[in-house]
Structures are given as C-alpha cells and as structure tokens.
Amino acid sequence: MLDRGELPMGLTGQSTWLGALKNEYSMNDAVLDGVVIALAGNPNTGKSTLFNSITGLNQHTGNWPGKTVTLAYGNYYYADNKFLLVDLPGTYSLLSNSVEEEVARDYICFAKPKACIVVADATCLERNLNLVLQVLEITDKVVVCVNLMDEADRKKINIDFEKLSAILGVPVVGTNARDGKGIDELMQFVYKVADNQIQAMPLKIKYDEVIEEAVEHLRPYLQNIVKDELDSRWVALRLIEGEWETLDTINSFLKSRLYKNDDLKQELKKANEILQAKYHGTDEIRDAIVSSIVRKAEEISKMVVSFENKRYNEMDRKIDDILTSKTFGIPIMLALLGFVFWLTISGANYPSEIIAKVLFRIEDILTDYCFRWGVPEWIHGALVLGVYRTSAWVVSVMLPPMAIFFPLFTLLEDLGYLPRVAFNLDNFFKKACAHGKQALTMCMGFGCNAAGIIGCRIIDSPRERLIAIITNNFVPCNGRFPTLIALSSIFIAGSFRKFQTVIAALALLGTIIIGVLITLAVSRILSATILKGIPSTFTLELPPYRKPRVGKILIRSLLDRTLFVLARAVIVAAPTGLIIWLMANTTVENLSILKWSGKTLEPIGHLLGMDGYILLAFILGFPANEIVIPIIAMSYMATGSLIEIETLSALKELLIDNGWTYLTAVCTMLFSLNHFPCGTTLLTIYKETQSLKWTAISFLVPTITGIIICFIVAQTIRCCQIMMLL
Incomplete structure (x- = not known):
C-alpha cells in the first residue's frame, strides 16, 4: 500500500x-x-x-x-x-x-x-x-x-x-x-x-493471493530496471510494504533508475488498487509479510526438528524463574555484584603492593642512572618523578583490580547472566522513559565508561542512545574504584574490627546502588526535557545458560579489556604527571601553583563538604581518575611529585591530620561518583555523537548533579550538627 x-x-x-x-x-x-x-x-x-x-x-x-x-x-x-x-x-x-x-x-x-x-x-x-x-x-x-x-x-x-x-x-x-x-x-x-559448483534452488515464501498478485504485477517492470543486480521479487515486496528507507538505498545502488522510471510509477498505482481490496495501509501489509515468514519458519522447524526430551530446557526455565523473578531477581543481582566487589577488594591489595614495590624499585634505578650520568635535576624530576611515577601509580593501582574484575564480569557474560540483568532492570528504565538495554551499557561502564559509551550502539533509538551516553558516567569505572575502595575501607569499614573487607564491599555496593538510582532519575529528567519521547520496545533474548570457557575468558578479559584499558590510561596519565610536577615545582611569590590553586578553590570545596585540594585533584585527574588520591596526598604533604602511601592506615592518618571527617569522605565519594567524565570517555562521546553539543552536555550533567548532591548533603549534615549542639 x-x-x-x-x-x-x-x-x-x-x-x-x-x-x-x-x-x-x-x-x-x-x-x-x-x-x-x-x-x-x-x-x-x-x-x-x-x-x-x-x-x-x-x-x-x-x-x-x-x-x-x-x-x-x-x-x-x-x-x-x-x-x-x-x-x-x-x-x-x-x-x-x-x-x-x-x-x-x-x-x-x-x-x-x-x-x-x-x-x-x-x-x-x-x-x-x-x-x-x-x-x-x-x-x-x-x-x-x-x-x-x-x-x-x-x-x-x-x-x-x-x-x-x-x-x-x-x-x-x-x-x-x-x-x-x-x-x-x-x-x-x-x-x-x-565457485558456482552448486546451483541452489532457494525456497521462496508464498504470501497470500493479494500480495502475490501485486508482486507478480510489478516484477516484469522491475526486472527491466534492476536487471541482474538485485532480485526483482524482493524489490517488489519492499515497494508494496512501503519500506522507504530500504527503497532509498536501492535507488542509490541503481543510480536513481528506480525513482526515475515513469512506467513503474503507473504500475505502482495499479498495484495499490490490487492491495486495497484487502489491506488498509502499509502496516497491515508488513504484518502480513512478517506473519507469513514466521508461520513458514514454524512449519519447517516442525518438519526437521525432533526432541527426545520434550522438557529439554526445563532446567533453564527453573533457573530463570528465580533469577528473573520479581522477588529474588534484584536481590540475587545485588548479591552477585557485591560478591564480585568483595573478591576485587580482598584480592587486589596484595598484588597491587607487589607491583608498586617493583615499579618504584625501577624508579630508584632510574634515579641512580640520572645521578650517574649527570642528568639535570629538573629533567629527572619531570620525567622520573612526574611522568614515570604517575604512570607507575596508575599501573599498580589499576592492574590488580581490573585483572580480577574483568574476568569475573566476563564469566557472568559467558554464562549468559548479563541479559538477565537487563531483564530485571528493564521495567525501571522503562519507567524512566529510557531503554532496557541501557542496563547492559551501564554494566559495561563498571569496567570503563568509554567502553560503556561504545556499548550504547546496541540501543536503536537515537534519543534513548543519547540518554544512555549522557548518564553512563553515573556508574563508577575502574579508575574511580581505587578512590571509592580506599575511602570506604578507611572511613566506613575502618570503624569495624571484623569483616572489614565485607563492610567495604557493602559500602561500595551501596555507592553503586546510589549511582543506579541517580542514573534512573537523571534519565527521567532528560526524557522529560531536552530528550522528550516515548520509550521504544525491543526484543531481549535470554540465551541458554552455557558452560563458561575459562581459557578464552581469561584471554579475552586480560587482552581485550584489561591491558587495553590500562594502556590507554597510562597514555593519558603520563603527560598529566608532567603537568602535576610542573605545578608543584613552579612557585609564584613563594607559593607553588599547586598550593595556590588549592587555596583558590577552598571556598567552593568547603560548600561542597570538601576542600580546595580535593577539587583540584578531581580537575587534575581529568585525564585519569586513578590519580585523584595521589594528588590529594601530594598536596597535603607539600611534595614536588606524586607519592605512594604504603598502607591505608598511613593514608587515613594523613587525611585526618588535614581536616578530613566522615562528611569529607562521604562528599568525596559522592563527587567521585558524580562528576565529569575522564578525557578518554569524553573523546569517545564526541566520536560516537559527532557533536560538541552532546559532548558538552555529557560533561555538564554529571558535574552539576555532583555539585547539587554534595552541596545538599554537606549543608544538611552541618545544619543537623548545629541543631544538636544547640
């Protein structure tokens, strides 16, 4: 029609x-x-x-x-x-x-x-x-x-x-x-x-009499147009169902011959008259074509497939009844996520310490060579204490948790569990006028927000894809985990004598839940304002559960994800280390640029429950979030380069000596969860959207959200403290 x-x-x-x-x-x-x-x-x-x-x-x-x-x-x-x-x-x-x-x-x-x-x-x-x-x-x-x-x-x-x-x-x-x-x-x-050694006779579906009559009416005229370049019957079907996007592409391929043919235009009107005898629009025709294909598939399947066990997928269904149920689906999902975080936290500390010792031992060797060869002190400081030390810190902090988290995440993916996560969260995203597949892209963001942004390609709707891109930064990436893990271990789990890693994992899980809730809330706001629209429907297939391939999981997660993300982080962090060193070693009126910047930002930091050095660390950590804590420590200790804090207790003592409280830790964690994406992620957003506008919005939305949340939390707690004193 x-x-x-x-x-x-x-x-x-x-x-x-x-x-x-x-x-x-x-x-x-x-x-x-x-x-x-x-x-x-x-x-x-x-x-x-x-x-x-x-x-x-x-x-x-x-x-x-x-x-x-x-x-x-x-x-x-x-x-x-x-x-x-x-x-x-x-x-x-x-x-x-x-x-x-x-x-x-x-x-x-x-x-x-x-x-x-x-x-x-x-x-x-x-x-x-x-x-x-x-x-x-x-x-x-x-x-x-x-x-x-x-x-x-x-x-x-x-x-x-x-x-x-x-x-x-x-x-x-x-x-x-x-x-x-x-x-x-x-x-x-x-x-x-x-090689044309097999002459196939492919099955052609027979549609109802009206559609077949219209198709056969058009075929002779189409054959003269498409020649041997396309199947004339297939083109006729696209014409009668009004698949204009496909027809535009066909016309381009045929160099405009399809739309220029006057005889075809006349015959299309006659085909319309044939179709009007039964159908009242192109939607009905398309439904009839799709229904015929589905029925034929069912018919063929019954002819060639037999089941020795009629209940062959009963076990999968029983598992899905639990994992996707309204009662147990979400709690099990949170429990699995919490278990993954616990393994990551408890397993990453020791290897991280070993890697740090090895890399910083190499730094000592480089320093010895610089002194032997008479390298100027400023070159040694810029390259070794700036570039190398920053890169070494990023590697030692990022590699162990990624080497644990990515294989575990890939294991859940290989088992077939991630589509169940999307199924469980689909209703929440639908209420937020977003797309259910956003749950999958959000999960990808745990490893790297840039990877989550690329994953948004699976969302068909441009509007919903933009919502997923803008809100992907509300789940913490691997680069923000060190800050969240350190602060949750020091200020939350540190208050408990036993089960500290479990408490830290639960605190981290709670932070993730807050991030998901913020994602849903911001998605709803975006869909009601600058990205208005109706949520689209989609088909989510729950694949069968499969035995994981441990060898391939390790190779894929380590090579394709861990080393790829690590290499990109190092490339970005190295020049940042140089900038930080220059700021810490360049003085203006006996005050380093680093300290001057921190003092300048102090009033804004205080309003948000933090201080100026914390805000400065987030700004300087724009290329790589992993270096936020080292920059804070460096600023407090007035050193000219990034430093390594060997234990969490030493870091806690340093932070408390510089005025940190539970409010500071909470606001820093909240701002780490809600602030601008890193440089790599922003570049990825620009490449995916091809728009400076949406890249800027992706920068501003999480940053403004973090400022508002931290301001409200800080002022509320301070007001409560004042009222308690009165």
Whole structure:
C-alpha cells in the first residue's frame, strides 16, 4: 500500500556509503583481498566464535562507512584460494528496524559477497529460520550453518540436515564452533557455492493471493530496471510494504533508475488498487509479510526438528524463574555484584603492593642512572618523578583490580547472566522513559565508561542512545574504584574490627546502588526535557545458560579489556604527571601553583563538604581518575611529585591530620561518583555523537548533579550538627 505519493529522487551511488564500501571491501587491498564471504546470524548463535575459529588471528575491525557499527573481517585460505570473511552485526531480521539490521541487509544486498553464511542456533532453530528465510529472498548464494550442536546434543535435540537442506534449497551444515567440529565441511560448501559448483534452488515464501498478485504485477517492470543486480521479487515486496528507507538505498545502488522510471510509477498505482481490496495501509501489509515468514519458519522447524526430551530446557526455565523473578531477581543481582566487589577488594591489595614495590624499585634505578650520568635535576624530576611515577601509580593501582574484575564480569557474560540483568532492570528504565538495554551499557561502564559509551550502539533509538551516553558516567569505572575502595575501607569499614573487607564491599555496593538510582532519575529528567519521547520496545533474548570457557575468558578479559584499558590510561596519565610536577615545582611569590590553586578553590570545596585540594585533584585527574588520591596526598604533604602511601592506615592518618571527617569522605565519594567524565570517555562521546553539543552536555550533567548532591548533603549534615549542639 503506497501512501508516500511521488517517489523522491535518491542520492547517487558515488555520494553514499556505497563508494566507501567498494573501496574498503571490494578492491584488491594488500591485506583485505580475496573472495568475499558474508557471515550473518542472530545474536547468541556463536557467530563470533565461528568467525574466530575460521579466521584465527588474521582479523581486523572497522566501522561501517557512515555508521557507528563495528564490523570484524579476516582472511582465511581454503583449496589454495584466499577468502575474506566479513562478520556482520548480529540481527534478528533484515527489516531495517535498527542500524544493525540495516547494515546486515545492505551488505548482503549491495556488497555482492560470493556467498553468505547464515548462522542459526540448533537449540532454537524455529526462531533463527526467520532470518534464513529473509536472506534467501535476497540471494541464492547461501550456506546455512546450524551451530551449537553440542548444546543441542546435550538437550537431546535432533535435526534432519538433509531434509532441511532439501526444503530450503541450499546447503545446510551442523557445526560446533567451540570445538571446531563441522568447520571443514562448512568451508567446503562455501567454496563450492562461491565457485558456482552448486546451483541452489532457494525456497521462496508464498504470501497470500493479494500480495502475490501485486508482486507478480510489478516484477516484469522491475526486472527491466534492476536487471541482474538485485532480485526483482524482493524489490517488489519492499515497494508494496512501503519500506522507504530500504527503497532509498536501492535507488542509490541503481543510480536513481528506480525513482526515475515513469512506467513503474503507473504500475505502482495499479498495484495499490490490487492491495486495497484487502489491506488498509502499509502496516497491515508488513504484518502480513512478517506473519507469513514466521508461520513458514514454524512449519519447517516442525518438519526437521525432533526432541527426545520434550522438557529439554526445563532446567533453564527453573533457573530463570528465580533469577528473573520479581522477588529474588534484584536481590540475587545485588548479591552477585557485591560478591564480585568483595573478591576485587580482598584480592587486589596484595598484588597491587607487589607491583608498586617493583615499579618504584625501577624508579630508584632510574634515579641512580640520572645521578650517574649527570642528568639535570629538573629533567629527572619531570620525567622520573612526574611522568614515570604517575604512570607507575596508575599501573599498580589499576592492574590488580581490573585483572580480577574483568574476568569475573566476563564469566557472568559467558554464562549468559548479563541479559538477565537487563531483564530485571528493564521495567525501571522503562519507567524512566529510557531503554532496557541501557542496563547492559551501564554494566559495561563498571569496567570503563568509554567502553560503556561504545556499548550504547546496541540501543536503536537515537534519543534513548543519547540518554544512555549522557548518564553512563553515573556508574563508577575502574579508575574511580581505587578512590571509592580506599575511602570506604578507611572511613566506613575502618570503624569495624571484623569483616572489614565485607563492610567495604557493602559500602561500595551501596555507592553503586546510589549511582543506579541517580542514573534512573537523571534519565527521567532528560526524557522529560531536552530528550522528550516515548520509550521504544525491543526484543531481549535470554540465551541458554552455557558452560563458561575459562581459557578464552581469561584471554579475552586480560587482552581485550584489561591491558587495553590500562594502556590507554597510562597514555593519558603520563603527560598529566608532567603537568602535576610542573605545578608543584613552579612557585609564584613563594607559593607553588599547586598550593595556590588549592587555596583558590577552598571556598567552593568547603560548600561542597570538601576542600580546595580535593577539587583540584578531581580537575587534575581529568585525564585519569586513578590519580585523584595521589594528588590529594601530594598536596597535603607539600611534595614536588606524586607519592605512594604504603598502607591505608598511613593514608587515613594523613587525611585526618588535614581536616578530613566522615562528611569529607562521604562528599568525596559522592563527587567521585558524580562528576565529569575522564578525557578518554569524553573523546569517545564526541566520536560516537559527532557533536560538541552532546559532548558538552555529557560533561555538564554529571558535574552539576555532583555539585547539587554534595552541596545538599554537606549543608544538611552541618545544619543537623548545629541543631544538636544547640
């Protein structure tokens, strides 16, 4: 049902991402040449594992031209031929309801891969067949990979691959990508399909009589326009359902031939008349098309899948009844998070102390060499006491907790628990007019807020994506954990003689809960003011629980997360150390710039329950939050460089001697939770939004929130203290 009126003129192929696509994927680049194979599939089907198994270490990543969607692509060899495997974003359909669906659809349609591997989950084949059937409407160069056969065998699910292949009209292979089973057979079929050794007869879904009549009416005219470049039946379906975003892209690919054809415009009106006999709008037509695909998937699944155990997923459901229940879901989630924090706190102290001793021993060696070689004192101070000492502090403080926290977090992810976290928090975010997937991006922020910002790409709605980006900083990243852990251990857990690590973990958990509540409150305010809108709906799949792969968890968490974040922090912290040293060693009227700045900020700090040196430490810690406590200690001890406090008791004594109270500690923790993002995170925000406006707002919102909260807490407690004295 076409209700858009005249077909608009589209962009030419040269002015869209198509030109960039050809340059990036189709040219004979020295690294990325070879026969192009696309890899598509639903999320949680083991698609990434299959990609890693095939390509090994020959992998690269990059953003889709003009999109904030990351693609992975890698080379592999088979039968003396070089292939380029492109891992498309995981998607449930190709109906262009999200950026991921749009990218996957456009690549399959317009990049013209020699073959397309569609990965399906053997434990829920019916749902995955929806995507398979949609891909078959676009191209016949398809190999269906039914993955996770180990899970299917464990649940006693049997699949007749020969029958499924006969029904779909394309090769079907069962694989277990984790163990590499079935990979060779899959590559053999991919090679044959790409080399035109297999002439596929792909299944084409038959829709109701009205839709089929309209499609067949348009096909002859479309065939003259699209030639052999696209499937005329698929284009006809997009025309009658009014999928204009897809049609605009098709028109660009065809260099405006679709919208310029006057004969087609006339035939579209006749197709409209045919459709009006049954349908009253494009939404009804789209629903009818989707329903037909779903019914066909159900029909095929019943024909090829059999269950030895009808209650194969009963255990998963029983576990979900507990983990996602209204009564136990949230408490269990908090208990797990608290346990992770306790392990991180109790396990990080000793290795942190060892690393600090090693690194500062290297500093002593560097100092000895500087004196031997006659290096000027100011160069030694700037490079060794400034740059190196700051970097050493960041490494010793960040590495141990990250090496514990990231593997534990990855373990929960590998088990399949994180989607349950999103499910439990979805209702809260919905009430805040935000997106349920924001819970996942918030969890990513615990490790690194920059990673959480990148994770916001999974949110389809631009409005809700911006809300998630702006509020991601309200959960503390790994760089702020040292400050929160130290202060909670000193001023809260320090009052107890026993179970101090447990009390510190509970205090940290309470801080996290406050951060989540602030996230929800600020999300609600944003959605009612500068980012008004109605919350969107989304499909959240709860994947089956799986046995964690400990080896891969350690490698992925240590290499991809821990060392990556650590290296970035060091790169940012090193020049900051130089700046701090210069401020501490440059005097104006017998007063260092560092002390002068602290005294200048003192009135503002007092209003917020802190002091000027604390505020200065947060400002100088803009590149790396890990150095906030060292800067405070350095300022109090009037040293010209960052210092290392060997024990928490020594740090407590130093802070108390400089006027710290429980109010100071609480306000410092609150401000650490609510203040501007670090430099790396802000740069990431700018890259994701491409907007200075939203980057500035992301800076101001948490900062203003922290100022307001600290001011209210400080003045309230002081008023209470005065009233008690009276």
